[in-house]
Amino acid sequence: xxxxxxxxxxxxxxxxSFDTTEGSFxxxxxxxxDLKKGETLAIIGESGSGKxxxxxxxxxxxxxxxxxxxxxxxxxxxxxxxKLSDTERRKLMGxxxxxxxxxxxxxxxxxxxxxxxIAECFEVHKNLSKKESWKKAVELLERVRIPNPSKRAxxxxxxxxxxxxxxxxIAMALALExxxxxADEPTTALDVTIQAKILELLGELRDERNMGLILITHxxxxxxxxxxxxxxxxxxxxxxxxxxxxxxxxxxHAYTRQLMDSIPGKLIKRKKKISKKFSDPILEIKNISxxxxxxxxxxxxxxxxxxxxxxxxGESGSGKxxxxxLILRLASPSNGEILYHGQNILNFNKxxxxxxxxxxxxxxxxxxxxxxxxxxxxDIISEPWEIHSDFLDKKLYxxxxxxxxxxxxxxxxxxxxxxxxxxxxxxxxIAIARALALNxxxxxxxxxxxxxxxxxxxxxxxxxxxxxxxxxxxxxxxxHDLPVVKDLADRVIVMKSGKIIEQGDVEDVFNHPSExxxxxxLRASPSIENLIG
Amino acid sequence: MQLxxxxxxxxxxxxxIFSMFMNDKLALISIIFLIFMVFLxxxxxxxxxxxxxxxxxxxxxxxxxxxxHHFMYFLxxxxxxxxxxxxxxxxxxxxxxxxxxxxxxxxxxxxxxxxISGYYGGRTGNLIMRMADIIMSFPSLLLAVIVxxxxxxxxxxxxxxxxxxxMPIYMRTARAExxxxxxxxxxxxxxxxxxxxxxxxxKHIAPLTxxxxxxxxxxxxxxxxxxxxxxxxxxVGIQPPEVTWGLxxxxxxxxxxIAWWLAFFPGLIIMLVALSLNLLSSWLRIVLDPRQRxxxxxxxxxxx
Numbered sequence: 001x002x003x004x005x006x007x008x009x010x011x012x013x014x015x016x017s018f019d020t021t022e023g024s025f026x027x028x029x030x031x032x033x034d035l036k037k038g039e040t041l042a043i044i045g046e047s048g049s050g051k052x053x054x055x056x057x058x059x060x061x062x063x064x065x066x067x068x069x070x071x072x073x074x075x076x077x078x079x080x081x082x083k084l085s086d087t088e089r090r091k092l093m094g095x096x097x098x099x100x101x102x103x104x105x106x107x108x109x110x111x112x113x114x115x116x117x118i119a120e121c122f123e124v125h126k127n128l129s130k131k132e133s134w135k136k137a138v139e140l141l142e143r144v145r146i147p148n149p150s151k152r153a154x155x156x157x158x159x160x161x162x163x164x165x166x167x168x169x170i171a172m173a174l175a176l177e178x179x180x181x182x183a184d185e186p187t188t189a190l191d192v193t194i195q196a197k198i199l200e201l202l203g204e205l206r207d208e209r210n211m212g213l214i215l216i217t218h219x220x221x222x223x224x225x226x227x228x229x230x231x232x233x234x235x236x237x238x239x240x241x242x243x244x245x246x247x248x249x250x251x252x253h254a255y256t257r258q259l260m261d262s263i264p265g266k267l268i269k270r271k272k273k274i275s276k277k278f279s280d281p282i283l284e285i286k287n288i289s290x291x292x293x294x295x296x297x298x299x300x301x302x303x304x305x306x307x308x309x310x311x312x313x314g315e316s317g318s319g320k321x322x323x324x325x326l327i328l329r330l331a332s333p334s335n336g337e338i339l340y341h342g343q344n345i346l347n348f349n350k351x352x353x354x355x356x357x358x359x360x361x362x363x364x365x366x367x368x369x370x371x372x373x374x375x376x377x378x379d380i381i382s383e384p385w386e387i388h389s390d391f392l393d394k395k396l397y398x399x400x401x402x403x404x405x406x407x408x409x410x411x412x413x414x415x416x417x418x419x420x421x422x423x424x425x426x427x428x429x430i431a432i433a434r435a436l437a438l439n440x441x442x443x444x445x446x447x448x449x450x451x452x453x454x455x456x457x458x459x460x461x462x463x464x465x466x467x468x469x470x471x472x473x474x475x476x477x478x479x480h481d482l483p484v485v486k487d488l489a490d491r492v493i494v495m496k497s498g499k500i501i502e503q504g505d506v507e508d509v510f511n512h513p514s515e516x517x518x519x520x521x522l523r524a525s526p527s528i529e530n531l532i533g
Numbered sequence: 534m535q536l537x538x539x540x541x542x543x544x545x546x547x548x549x550i551f552s553m554f555m556n557d558k559l560a561l562i563s564i565i566f567l568i569f570m571v572f573l574x575x576x577x578x579x580x581x582x583x584x585x586x587x588x589x590x591x592x593x594x595x596x597x598x599x600x601x602h603h604f605m606y607f608l609x610x611x612x613x614x615x616x617x618x619x620x621x622x623x624x625x626x627x628x629x630x631x632x633x634x635x636x637x638x639x640x641x642x643x644x645x646x647x648x649i650s651g652y653y654g655g656r657t658g659n660l661i662m663r664m665a666d667i668i669m670s671f672p673s674l675l676l677a678v679i680v681x682x683x684x685x686x687x688x689x690x691x692x693x694x695x696x697x698x699x700m701p702i703y704m705r706t707a708r709a710e711x712x713x714x715x716x717x718x719x720x721x722x723x724x725x726x727x728x729x730x731x732x733x734x735x736k737h738i739a740p741l742t743x744x745x746x747x748x749x750x751x752x753x754x755x756x757x758x759x760x761x762x763x764x765x766x767x768x769v770g771i772q773p774p775e776v777t778w779g780l781x782x783x784x785x786x787x788x789x790x791i792a793w794w795l796a797f798f799p800g801l802i803i804m805l806v807a808l809s810l811n812l813l814s815s816w817l818r819i820v821l822d823p824r825q826r827x828x829x830x831x832x833x834x835x836x837x
Binding site for chain 2 (some may be wrong): 328329330353354357358360361362364366369370371372373374376383384387388418420431434438
């Protein structure tokens, strides 16, 4: 067996279960895979599929109890790491296998400079002097392309942007020259252009050091972009495994196909043009600006017409949420006016504003935070009617809540439950039901599907479209994810650093972008079509 | 029909609460003890009639745990030969009333002021917080002595003074909690629905601060009992022959060398009441939180 073909890591028939109060729960069910040098393996699965548990076992950081390895073996260079004692394993793990997490802020120590955190690895594991360690740390920061590394090494984690922090994490993982790097959702929290650069860096380092890379992700497009092999996990089982191209071009298992179909950007566009000449805009945004310490939103103007979906895309800090807050009057603009049916909402008195709020509803990004945890679903959905007490007779609350729950695909019996008893997707449905309660004219969706798994995301988008056809209102759909906007929107606005860069019909902007920034965005966003061709 | 349904609903609710007590034995014991204390506070004075003032100088500083005398002297007698049991029972009413009303009053007022200060911020908020600073920086005992000297040192004034001096903790805690909760998304959601300020404060923010405030209040209960004893000791609180547990501790202190039971028993009761309240509050904290409630709800053998 030649060296190149030798497995670096081999996972054989691994099963893991968790002991809970309701009995034992199998998180991982007899999975097998192996990884060779210089190879990238993508583990794809939605939340709860067991992908992170698998990574913890390989890293030896699975909490036991409640976790229990029921069967299986994990070989690292022909050494069965599950048979090692804790001390032996710990020694091996730090230097042979390194992990990069999604949430960089909570995995870096906030009170030490990043340089000293990287240097610590050298001091502890390689007994280098303080000075030498620091020098090596700076070299590593330079390698992961942190600009001005000797100066930045003295900075603290919070002084870096999200993408830079991820680079620091990568530098730290590289410190001991591991054979394998496990990247657990490394780019989920990042903007598309940053994401593309991080993935590029990971690929580069893999080739340069001939490492094995395990990429754990829920995003099929990312897996398609950088991996050689994929395994698809569903409920702890491998449902599909193979060479990346084969799997994506010709998926065998129904679950993989379902995942592929959920990828946004594929819905067949219904061809329809709203004759804008004949309808007046509901909302006219005229030259609004908002200054905090920096410029959050600068001279933004656009219109919203009845029964249309307007997408606003941009990366974090582009001012898209500021625009939504201004329209909702959660903040007041520094300049400009917002006209609702020709009337400036900034001059509204209390009563006018109250009536305006009945007509404009919002669905926020984080369904875990946007529902009051102490109220049950019935109270949450009926709250808008309690506030606008002339809207509905109290006796009709129950039947109307059931009606709304049905229309967002939930069961009427759910109304007595509390938010924590639902999954993320279900909570987002509840938030949508609440937004529908007052029969609004405009619903603002602020990153409403960004926190959800792909297949759930697809369901919610379908639901949003169906509801629009049923009740007829307008959406302002804010997202950083371009394919999602492509699915939903009729018109799209691209924002950058508080300014509108480009706006127009969705087809035009996506197919023939005129601005360089839009082109960059489109190119950076990973897609399977590139691979399939 | 409607009435029967409602009655069933009530019965179900009661059953649910009972089962939640059954799943936390410590809370069950606490609530039984507290109900007993409340019973004593209400009916105690009738039960012991006049025996608490009856002096028997031959029984001065009688030691406890002897059956030689009337059972009322089982826990000994004080320096004037009065029955300890009778005095403890009599003190229950005064103590529970003073500490209970003072704590409830300071929690309600302090909580509401803290909520307002945290929610509105700005000038109103600052004004309220500076008020808390003033109360805290002024020696509370001195304030109490002045107020009670100028006014009649009756029960009601005592309660007001005690409540006033304990208010800042609730104001500060409530404000700190509100500052965090105010920024949560469900509050933004409520604002964009057009909810009024009062609705947001009392429907969305207050329910999340109440568990913390109740926990502080139960801890404060013991503190207020002892604070009251200091005032009574100085002669501006409860006037003899009326008595409270705190006053009994304060008076018993002089005899600690020769008659430990004079201070020990009232001290023990203060501790037990405070402990029960604390256990009950941790039970209540779980009950009030929908995310935690399951811990007490599903009956069965679960190891925790």
